[in-house]
Amino acid sequence: MKNPHNWRYSLVSSLLFILPVLIVLQMLRIKINTQQVDKLISEGKSLSGEYRTITPARGRIYDRWGHLLAGNRTAYEVGIELRKVKNPSTIAQTLNMVLGTDFAEALGAASMNATDTAVYRVVASNVESEKIDQLKALIEQMDALYGNSRDKDAPSLNGLMFEPHLKRTYPDNELASNILGFVTIEGVGFYGIEEKYNDLMAGEESIVWVSLDPVRVKELPEIHKGADVVLTIDRAIQRSMERVIDKAIDEHGAESGTLVVIDPETGEMLAMATTPRLDINKYWKYGEVFTDETPFNRVVSQAYEPGSVFKVFTMAAALDSGSVTPETEFIDTGVFEIGGTRIYNWNMGAWGPQNMQGCMQHSLNVCLAWVATQVGPKDFYRYMMSFGIGQLSGIDLAGEVSGRLKVPGDDDWYDADLGTNAFGQGVSVTPLKMASAISALANKGKIMAPHVVRSVINDGFQHDIEHRTVGMPIKPETAETITKILSRSLEKESSDALVTGYQVAGKTGTAEIPTPFGYTTNETNASFVGWGPVDDPQFLVYVWLERPESSPWGSVVAAPVFREAVEELVVLMDIPSDDVRQKLYGQ
Amino acid sequence: MDRIDNITQVYTQAPWRKQLQFIGLFSLILVFIALVAGIYLNVSAQTAKAGREIQYKKSQIETLDREIEDMQSMLAHLLSDSLMEKRAIGLGYESLEINQAQYLLVPGYIERKAVVLAPFTRENLAEAPVIPDKFTEPLIEWIRKQAGWISFSLPEVVP
Numbered sequence: 001m002k003n004p005h006n007w008r009y010s011l012v013s014s015l016l017f018i019l020p021v022l023i024v025l026q027m028l029r030i031k032i033n034t035q036q037v038d039k040l041i042s043e044g045k046s047l048s049g050e051y052r053t054i055t056p057a058r059g060r061i062y063d064r065w066g067h068l069l070a071g072n073r074t075a076y077e078v079g080i081e082l083r084k085v086k087n088p089s090t091i092a093q094t095l096n097m098v099l100g101t102d103f104a105e106a107l108g109a110a111s112m113n114a115t116d117t118a119v120y121r122v123v124a125s126n127v128e129s130e131k132i133d134q135l136k137a138l139i140e141q142m143d144a145l146y147g148n149s150r151d152k153d154a155p156s157l158n159g160l161m162f163e164p165h166l167k168r169t170y171p172d173n174e175l176a177s178n179i180l181g182f183v184t185i186e187g188v189g190f191y192g193i194e195e196k197y198n199d200l201m202a203g204e205e206s207i208v209w210v211s212l213d214p215v216r217v218k219e220l221p222e223i224h225k226g227a228d229v230v231l232t233i234d235r236a237i238q239r240s241m242e243r244v245i246d247k248a249i250d251e252h253g254a255e256s257g258t259l260v261v262i263d264p265e266t267g268e269m270l271a272m273a274t275t276p277r278l279d280i281n282k283y284w285k286y287g288e289v290f291t292d293e294t295p296f297n298r299v300v301s302q303a304y305e306p307g308s309v310f311k312v313f314t315m316a317a318a319l320d321s322g323s324v325t326p327e328t329e330f331i332d333t334g335v336f337e338i339g340g341t342r343i344y345n346w347n348m349g350a351w352g353p354q355n356m357q358g359c360m361q362h363s364l365n366v367c368l369a370w371v372a373t374q375v376g377p378k379d380f381y382r383y384m385m386s387f388g389i390g391q392l393s394g395i396d397l398a399g400e401v402s403g404r405l406k407v408p409g410d411d412d413w414y415d416a417d418l419g420t421n422a423f424g425q426g427v428s429v430t431p432l433k434m435a436s437a438i439s440a441l442a443n444k445g446k447i448m449a450p451h452v453v454r455s456v457i458n459d460g461f462q463h464d465i466e467h468r469t470v471g472m473p474i475k476p477e478t479a480e481t482i483t484k485i486l487s488r489s490l491e492k493e494s495s496d497a498l499v500t501g502y503q504v505a506g507k508t509g510t511a512e513i514p515t516p517f518g519y520t521t522n523e524t525n526a527s528f529v530g531w532g533p534v535d536d537p538q539f540l541v542y543v544w545l546e547r548p549e550s551s552p553w554g555s556v557v558a559a560p561v562f563r564e565a566v567e568e569l570v571v572l573m574d575i576p577s578d579d580v581r582q583k584l585y586g587q
Numbered sequence: 588m589d590r591i592d593n594i595t596q597v598y599t600q601a602p603w604r605k606q607l608q609f610i611g612l613f614s615l616i617l618v619f620i621a622l623v624a625g626i627y628l629n630v631s632a633q634t635a636k637a638g639r640e641i642q643y644k645k646s647q648i649e650t651l652d653r654e655i656e657d658m659q660s661m662l663a664h665l666l667s668d669s670l671m672e673k674r675a676i677g678l679g680y681e682s683l684e685i686n687q688a689q690y691l692l693v694p695g696y697i698e699r700k701a702v703v704l705a706p707f708t709r710e711n712l713a714e715a716p717v718i719p720d721k722f723t724e725p726l727i728e729w730i731r732k733q734a735g736w737i738s739f740s741l742p743e744v745v746p
Contacts, residue, residue: 057656066702068663072656129657166656171663214638215631220645230702239668454701462705500685567685576690584692 049211056203057166059226061180061193063235064268064454068171070180070194075167076132078124078160082114085159090142094157098134099124110159120161126185132162168194174277176238178297179231179269179452181398182283190283191296193229193452195398200456201226227458232268232451237261240568241273245543248561249275253549254526258298258431259565260542264439264531266467267448269395270539270573272432274298300395303403303428304544307511308346308363308554309527310424312438312482314372315360317383320478323374326356326485336366339415343369343423346510361489363508365423372422380418381407386473387437388447389429394470395436395450403429424511425519435542437473438529441483442505442537444476487534497530497559499566501577506530506562508554513547523547528558532566533578541565 030036061070078099080091088110095101101124109121139157146154168183181192189198203226211217245257261271274297278289295301318324334350336343345351345365351358359367372380384390390405405427406413420426429437436450449468456463486505490497497506509527512519526548531540541562548557569575576584600608664670721729 057652060659062702062704064701065699066704067666067668068659071660071663073660074653074657164653166653169660169664171660171667172669173667175668214635214642217638217641219641228704230704235668455704457705460705462703462707464707571683571685571688574690576688580690584690 048213048216049209051207052210054206054208054220054223055165055187056205056223056225058168058183058187058203059197059201059228059457061201062228062230063176063233063238064231065234066230067235069176069231069233069235070168070170072166073169074129074164075125076127076129077122077163077165078127078132078135079120079122079163080110081120081159081161082110082112082118083159085110086156087153087158090155090157091160094135094138094160095123098131098138099127126167127162135160135162170280172235172239173279173281175235175242176233176272177277177280178274178299179233179238179272179397180280181296182278182280182286184283191399192397193231196396197227197229197453200458201229203227224459227456229453230455230457230462232263232270232454233272234270234572237569237572238271238273240572241271241565242277244561244565244568245273245275247564248543248545248557251550252526252545252557254545254557255547256298257546257561258542258544259561260299260431260435261565261569262435262439262450262540262542264442264537264540265448267436267439267450267470268454268467269450269452272297272299272452274431296399297397298430298544299432300393300397300400300430303401303430303433304525304546305425305428305511305514306434306527306544307424307509307525308365309434309438309507309509309529310427310429311360311363311368311422311509312441312486312507312529313384313387313389314368314375314380314422315356315485316387316441316474316478316482317380318371318375319356319481320383320474321375321379323376323379324356324371326481328356330354330356330359330367330370332359332364332366334366336369336419338369338373338419339417341416341419343419357485357488360485360507361492363423368422369419372418377408377415377418380422381405383473384421384427386471387440388433388471389427389437391433393430393433393436393450395432396453400432401430403427403433424509431542431544434527434529435540438542439531439540440471440473441479441486442531442540443479445472445474445479447471447473483531483534483537490530493555495555495559497528497562499532499563499570501579502532502566502570502575503534503578504530504532504566505534506559508559510552510554522552524552524554526552526554526556526558528554528562530562530566533575533581535578536581538573538575539566539569541569 030040057072060068060072063069078095085091088107091110092101092103092107095106096103106123109123112118112121135157139160142155142157146156167185170177170180170182179192181190181194181196183189183194187202189195189201194201203224206221206223208220210220241259241261245259248254249257256275258274259271260269260273262269276289276294278286290296315324319326331353332345332351334345334348343365346363351362351364351367354362354364354367356371358364359371375383384405385407390403390407392400392402394400405421406417417426432450436447440447446469449470451465453465455465483505486507487503489495490504490506495506495508497504497508507529509525509529511525511527512521513523513525514520524547526545528543529540531537543558543561543565545557545561551557570577575581724732
C-alpha cells in the first residue's frame with residue numbers, strides 16, 4: 001500500500017541533497033573566479049579589522065627650569081562618511097556656518113556617491129575642540145528633532161565624522177619662536193629645534209592591524225613617545241632680551257636687531273632674541289612675516305661684516321703670539337697702507353702715539369691694521385681659524401651658516417685683506433659665531449661648544465648633554481690681559497655700556513655695509529660685545545642693530561642696549577654687584 | 588534446542604531496554620557535547636568580553652593620553668610668561684630694578700638647579716624588580732621544585 005505522505009519524504013530528501021550541492025557549486029564558482037575571491041577576502045578583512053596608523057605624541061620642549069615651551073593639544077579632522085549621508089545640503093550649511101568651510105566645496109564632498117574606493121572625504125583639518133563641541137551639539141539637536149522623520153529631505157547631519165589627533169601648540173606664542181621653529185599639520189618640523197630634532201621628537205609612526213573581532217584582539221605594540229627636550233634657554237631671560245631688543249629697534253629705527261646671551265663657561269645659550277618673530281601657533285603666516293630672504297633666525301642664519309668688534313680677535317692674536325704687548329707703542333699718523341690700499345680711522349683723524357690700550361679704546365683701524373702686519377698673515381689667519389671664524393659653530397639648531405673668511409691662497413684674497421680683516425671688514429660671521437668665539441676671552445682662552453639643548457628625555461630617562469671644549473685659541477693669560485684692556489677702555493671712555501656696580505669688559509663695532517657697488521657710507525651695522533662680571537664671567541652678551549637710523553655708531557646705539565640687557569640679566573641671574581659679591585665671599 | 592533458545596531468550600534484553608540504553612548513551616554523548624560546547628561558549632564569551640574590555644581600555648588610554656597633553660598645554664598657557672606677568676601686575680607686584688635688589692648670605696641655601704624631569708640613565712637606577720620564577724617557569728619545573736626534587740642535567744650522570 002502506497003504511503004500518501006511519501007512525497008514529503010521525497011521533498012525533504014531532495015532539499016537535503018540539493019542544498020549541499022548548491023553550496024559546493026557556489027564554493028566552486030567562487031574559487032574559480034579569482035577576482036571575486038580577492039574581493040571577498042578583502043571585504044572579509046575589512047570587516048574583521050583595520051590597519052591603524054599610530055602616531056606617538058611629539059616630544060615636548062621645556063626651558064631650563066621646566067617651563068613648557070612646546071606641547072601638544074587635541075585637534076580634529078572633520079570628514080564625511082559617504083554611505084551614511086542623508087542630507088548633503090544640511091552638512092554643507094552646517095560646516096559653512098560653524099567652520100567657515102566653503103559651502104559649494106562641502107556640498108560637493110557630501111554629495112559624492114559612495115563606492116568601493118570612495119567611502120570617506122576629509123572636509124576640514126586641525127579643527128579646535130570648541131568647534132567640534134558646537135558640531136556635536138547640532139548633531140544631537142537634529143537627531144532629537146528629525147531623527148524619527150520619514151521625510152527624505154528632513155535635515156540630517158548623518159555621515160559627519162570627527163577624528164581626534166594631537167597638534168603642536170606653543171603656550172608662549174612668539175616667545176623664543178626663532179629658536180623653537182614650528183611643526184606643520186603633516187607633523188614635520190621646520191627651523192630651529194623642531195627641525196634639528198624632528199626625528200627624535202616625532203617618535204616612530206607605526207601601522208598596526210587592529211582586529212574588530214573581540215576574540216582576536218591582540219595587544220598593540222608599544223609605541224615610544226617622541227623624546228622630550230630641555231633647552232638651555234631661560235624663558236624669563238629670553239623674554240626680557242626680546243623686550244630690550246624690540247625697544248632698541250623702536251628707539252633707533254633699526255631694520256632688525258639681534259641679542260645673544262651665552263654662558264662662556266659652558267657654551268649654554270641663555271637667550272637668542274632677534275627679529276622678526278612669528279606667532280608659531282599660526283605658522284602659516286610665515287610668508288607675511290619673513291618677506292624676501294629674511295632668515296628665520298638671524299643669530300645662526302645671517303652672516304654679516306661685524307666691524308670693530310672683530311678687533312678683539314686681532315688684538316688677542318697679537319698678544320698671544322707675542323707680536324705686541326699692552327705697552328707696545330704705535331704712532332698713529334691717520335693712514336696705513338697695505339697691499340696698495342689705504343686704511344683710515346673711523347674719524348679720518350691721526351691719533352698720535354698710542355699703546356695697545358689706546359688703540360682698542362679709540363678703536364683705531366690704522367693701529368689694528370698695523371698690529372695684524374706684526375702678527376703676519378700666516379699666524380693671523382691661523383689664529384682666526386682657531387677662533388672658528390669662517391666655520392660652522394655646530395650649534396644644535398637648523399639653518400646655521402658659516403660666514404666667510406678669505407685666507408691667503410684663496411683666489412679672491414689680496415694682501416690688503418689682512419689690513420681690512422684686522423678691523424672686521426671683508427670677513428663675514430654670524431652673531432652666534434662672534435659670541436661663541438669671543439667667549440674664549442671670557443673663559444680663560446677656551447671656546448665651549450655653543451648649544452641650545454641641555455637634556456633629552458627618552459624612554460623615561462634623562463640624558464644631559466655634556467659641555468664640550470671645541471678649542472683653545474689663546475692662552476689664559478692672554479684672555480685675562482685683553483679682558484683688562486677692554487674693561488679699562490670702557491671705563492676710560494665712560495662708555496654707555498658701563499653697568500653701575502658691575503665691572504664689565506666689551507667692545508663696540510660700527511661696520512659699513514658691503515653692496516655690489518662698494519661700502520655704504522650712511523648705513524651701518526652697529527654691534528657691541530661685552531661680558532661680566534670681569535672677575536667671574538657668567539654671561540656674554542652680543543648686540544647687533546642693523547641699519548640704525550638715530551646714529552650709525554655702535555657706541556651710541558648698541559652699547560646702551562648692552563647695558564640695559566645686563567641690568568636685566570644680573571637681576572634674573574641673581575648676580576650681586578661686585579662689592580656685595582666680594583663681601584659675601586669674604587664672609 | 589528449545590533449551591538453548593530458552594536460555595538465549597532469557598539472556599536477550601528486551602527491545603525496549605535496548606532502545607532505552609541507546610537513548611541513554613546518546614543522551615550521555617549529547618550531554619557531554621553540550622557540556623563541552625557550553626564550556627567552550629563560556630570561555631569564548633569571556634575571551635570576547637575581555638577582548639572588548641581591552642579595546643575599550645586602549646581607547647580610554649588614547650583619550651586619556653590626549654587629555655593629559657591638553658591639560659599640560661592648558662597649564663603651560665596659564666603659566667605662560669605673559670599671563671603670569673599680567674597676573675603679577677594685577678596683584679600689585681612690580682619688576683625688580685637692578686638697584687632694588689638686596690643680597691643676603693643664607694647658610695644652607697642651595698642654588699637653583701636646572702630641571703630634572705626624569706631619572707638619569709639606567710645605570711643610576713636601583714635594580715629593576717624581577718618577575719619571580721614561578722610566574723615564568725614550566726609547570727613541571729615548578730612541581731619538581733615544590734616536591735624538593737633535585738634537578739640534574741644529563742651530563743652530570745653520564746661518566
